[in-house]
Amino acid sequence: MWTFxxxxxxxxxxxxxxxxxxxxxxxxxxxxxxAGLYGGLVLAPPDYQQxxxxxxxxxxxxxxxxxLFVYVIxxxxxxxxxxxxxxxxxxxxxxxxxxxxxxxFLALVTGSLWGKPMWGTYWVWDARLTSELVxxxxxxxxxxxxxxxxxxxxxxxxxxxxxxVGVVNIPIIHYSVEWWSTLHQGPTVTKFDAPSIHLxxxxxxxxxxxxxxxxxxxxxLMRARxxxxxxxxxxAWVRELARGT
Amino acid sequence: xxxxxxxxxxxxxxxxxWSAYGVALVVLVANVxxxxxxxxxxxxxxxxxxxxxxxx
Numbered sequence: 605m606w607t608f609x610x611x612x613x614x615x616x617x618x619x620x621x622x623x624x625x626x627x628x629x630x631x632x633x634x635x636x637x638x639a640g641l642y643g644g645l646v647l648a649p650p651d652y653q654q655x656x657x658x659x660x661x662x663x664x665x666x667x668x669x670x671x672l673f674v675y676v677i678x679x680x681x682x683x684x685x686x687x688x689x690x691x692x693x694x695x696x697x698x699x700x701x702x703x704x705x706x707x708x709f710l711a712l713v714t715g716s717l718w719g720k721p722m723w724g725t726y727w728v729w730d731a732r733l734t735s736e737l738v739x740x741x742x743x744x745x746x747x748x749x750x751x752x753x754x755x756x757x758x759x760x761x762x763x764x765x766x767x768x769v770g771v772v773n774i775p776i777i778h779y780s781v782e783w784w785s786t787l788h789q790g791p792t793v794t795k796f797d798a799p800s801i802h803l804x805x806x807x808x809x810x811x812x813x814x815x816x817x818x819x820x821x822x823x824x825l826m827r828a829r830x831x832x833x834x835x836x837x838x839x840a841w842v843r844e845l846a847r848g849t
Numbered sequence: 850x851x852x853x854x855x856x857x858x859x860x861x862x863x864x865x866x867w868s869a870y871g872v873a874l875v876v877l878v879a880n881v882x883x884x885x886x887x888x889x890x891x892x893x894x895x896x897x898x899x900x901x902x903x904x905x
Binding site: 717819833843 | 860861869872873880884892
């Protein structure tokens with residue numbers, strides 16, 4: 605196991621192994637997403653209070669979950685890069701930022717499109733929405749640092765520090781609906797007792813959540829592979845690869 | 850046919866539901882296409898460099 609991890613940590617082996625994994629990941633993602641969409645848009649019945657509008661949940665909730673998940677991964681990878689100087693961790697952190705920003709953006713926009721018919725407004729400055737918006741700006745900050753600083757090592761270090769400081773925002777987002785009174789409804793699935801959602805809605809929701817997670821892994825690997833080639837372009841194995849094509 | 854129209858009508862919430870799904874589609878597809886284009890450009894650049902080095 606450790607030798608495998610060690611090998612995976614070397615850019616060359618990462619490039620080879622991830623190349624073999626990508627098609628499988630992409631197809632599994634597509635299948636899960638198709639199943640989740642069919643279950644969510646066609647099979648699941650309308651909600652007894654919200655009618656058909658609740659169907660936004662199948663993209664809103666997975667996006668919101670991923671916006672937090674990707675941030676934690678990005679901060680953790682940044683910390684690993686900061687402490688152990690592992691190049692691949694820096695690459696993963698850098699490649700996560702635009703994906704996390706995308707999920708956060710989707711969570712905000714789909715939530716807004718859900719809020720208008722249900723709450724009567726697209727936007728309200730309450731704790732959940734505001735802290736999620738702060739998350740988007742944290743992602744933008746990390747992306748900005750990577751774009752602005754020429755030296756990749758310095759950029760990664762600066763971005764990792766920002767990401768680690770921003771971690772305080774994660775529990776704030778998660779518990780905001782319990783700590784402050786808010787328009788946003790409380791948690792539906794991640795409650796300690798049984799989830800307050802019917803199985804015909806829960807199954808497609810979990811399928812979509814899994815699909816979003818695999819989508820993240822797929823695109824993360826795609827981005828990381830390019831980043832690895834770019835950073836290692838003067839090494840022997842990349843030259844060899846370039847001659848072969 | 851009616852069932853299909855009803856499906857796209859979304860109980861009167863068509864604008865909100867389909868806008869949400871439309872935005873999600875655009876963002877998810879863009880996140881795949883952009884890295885693919887970047888990877889292709891990068892590979893072309895590396896191959897060009899390799900050719901230049903071989904024929905001085």
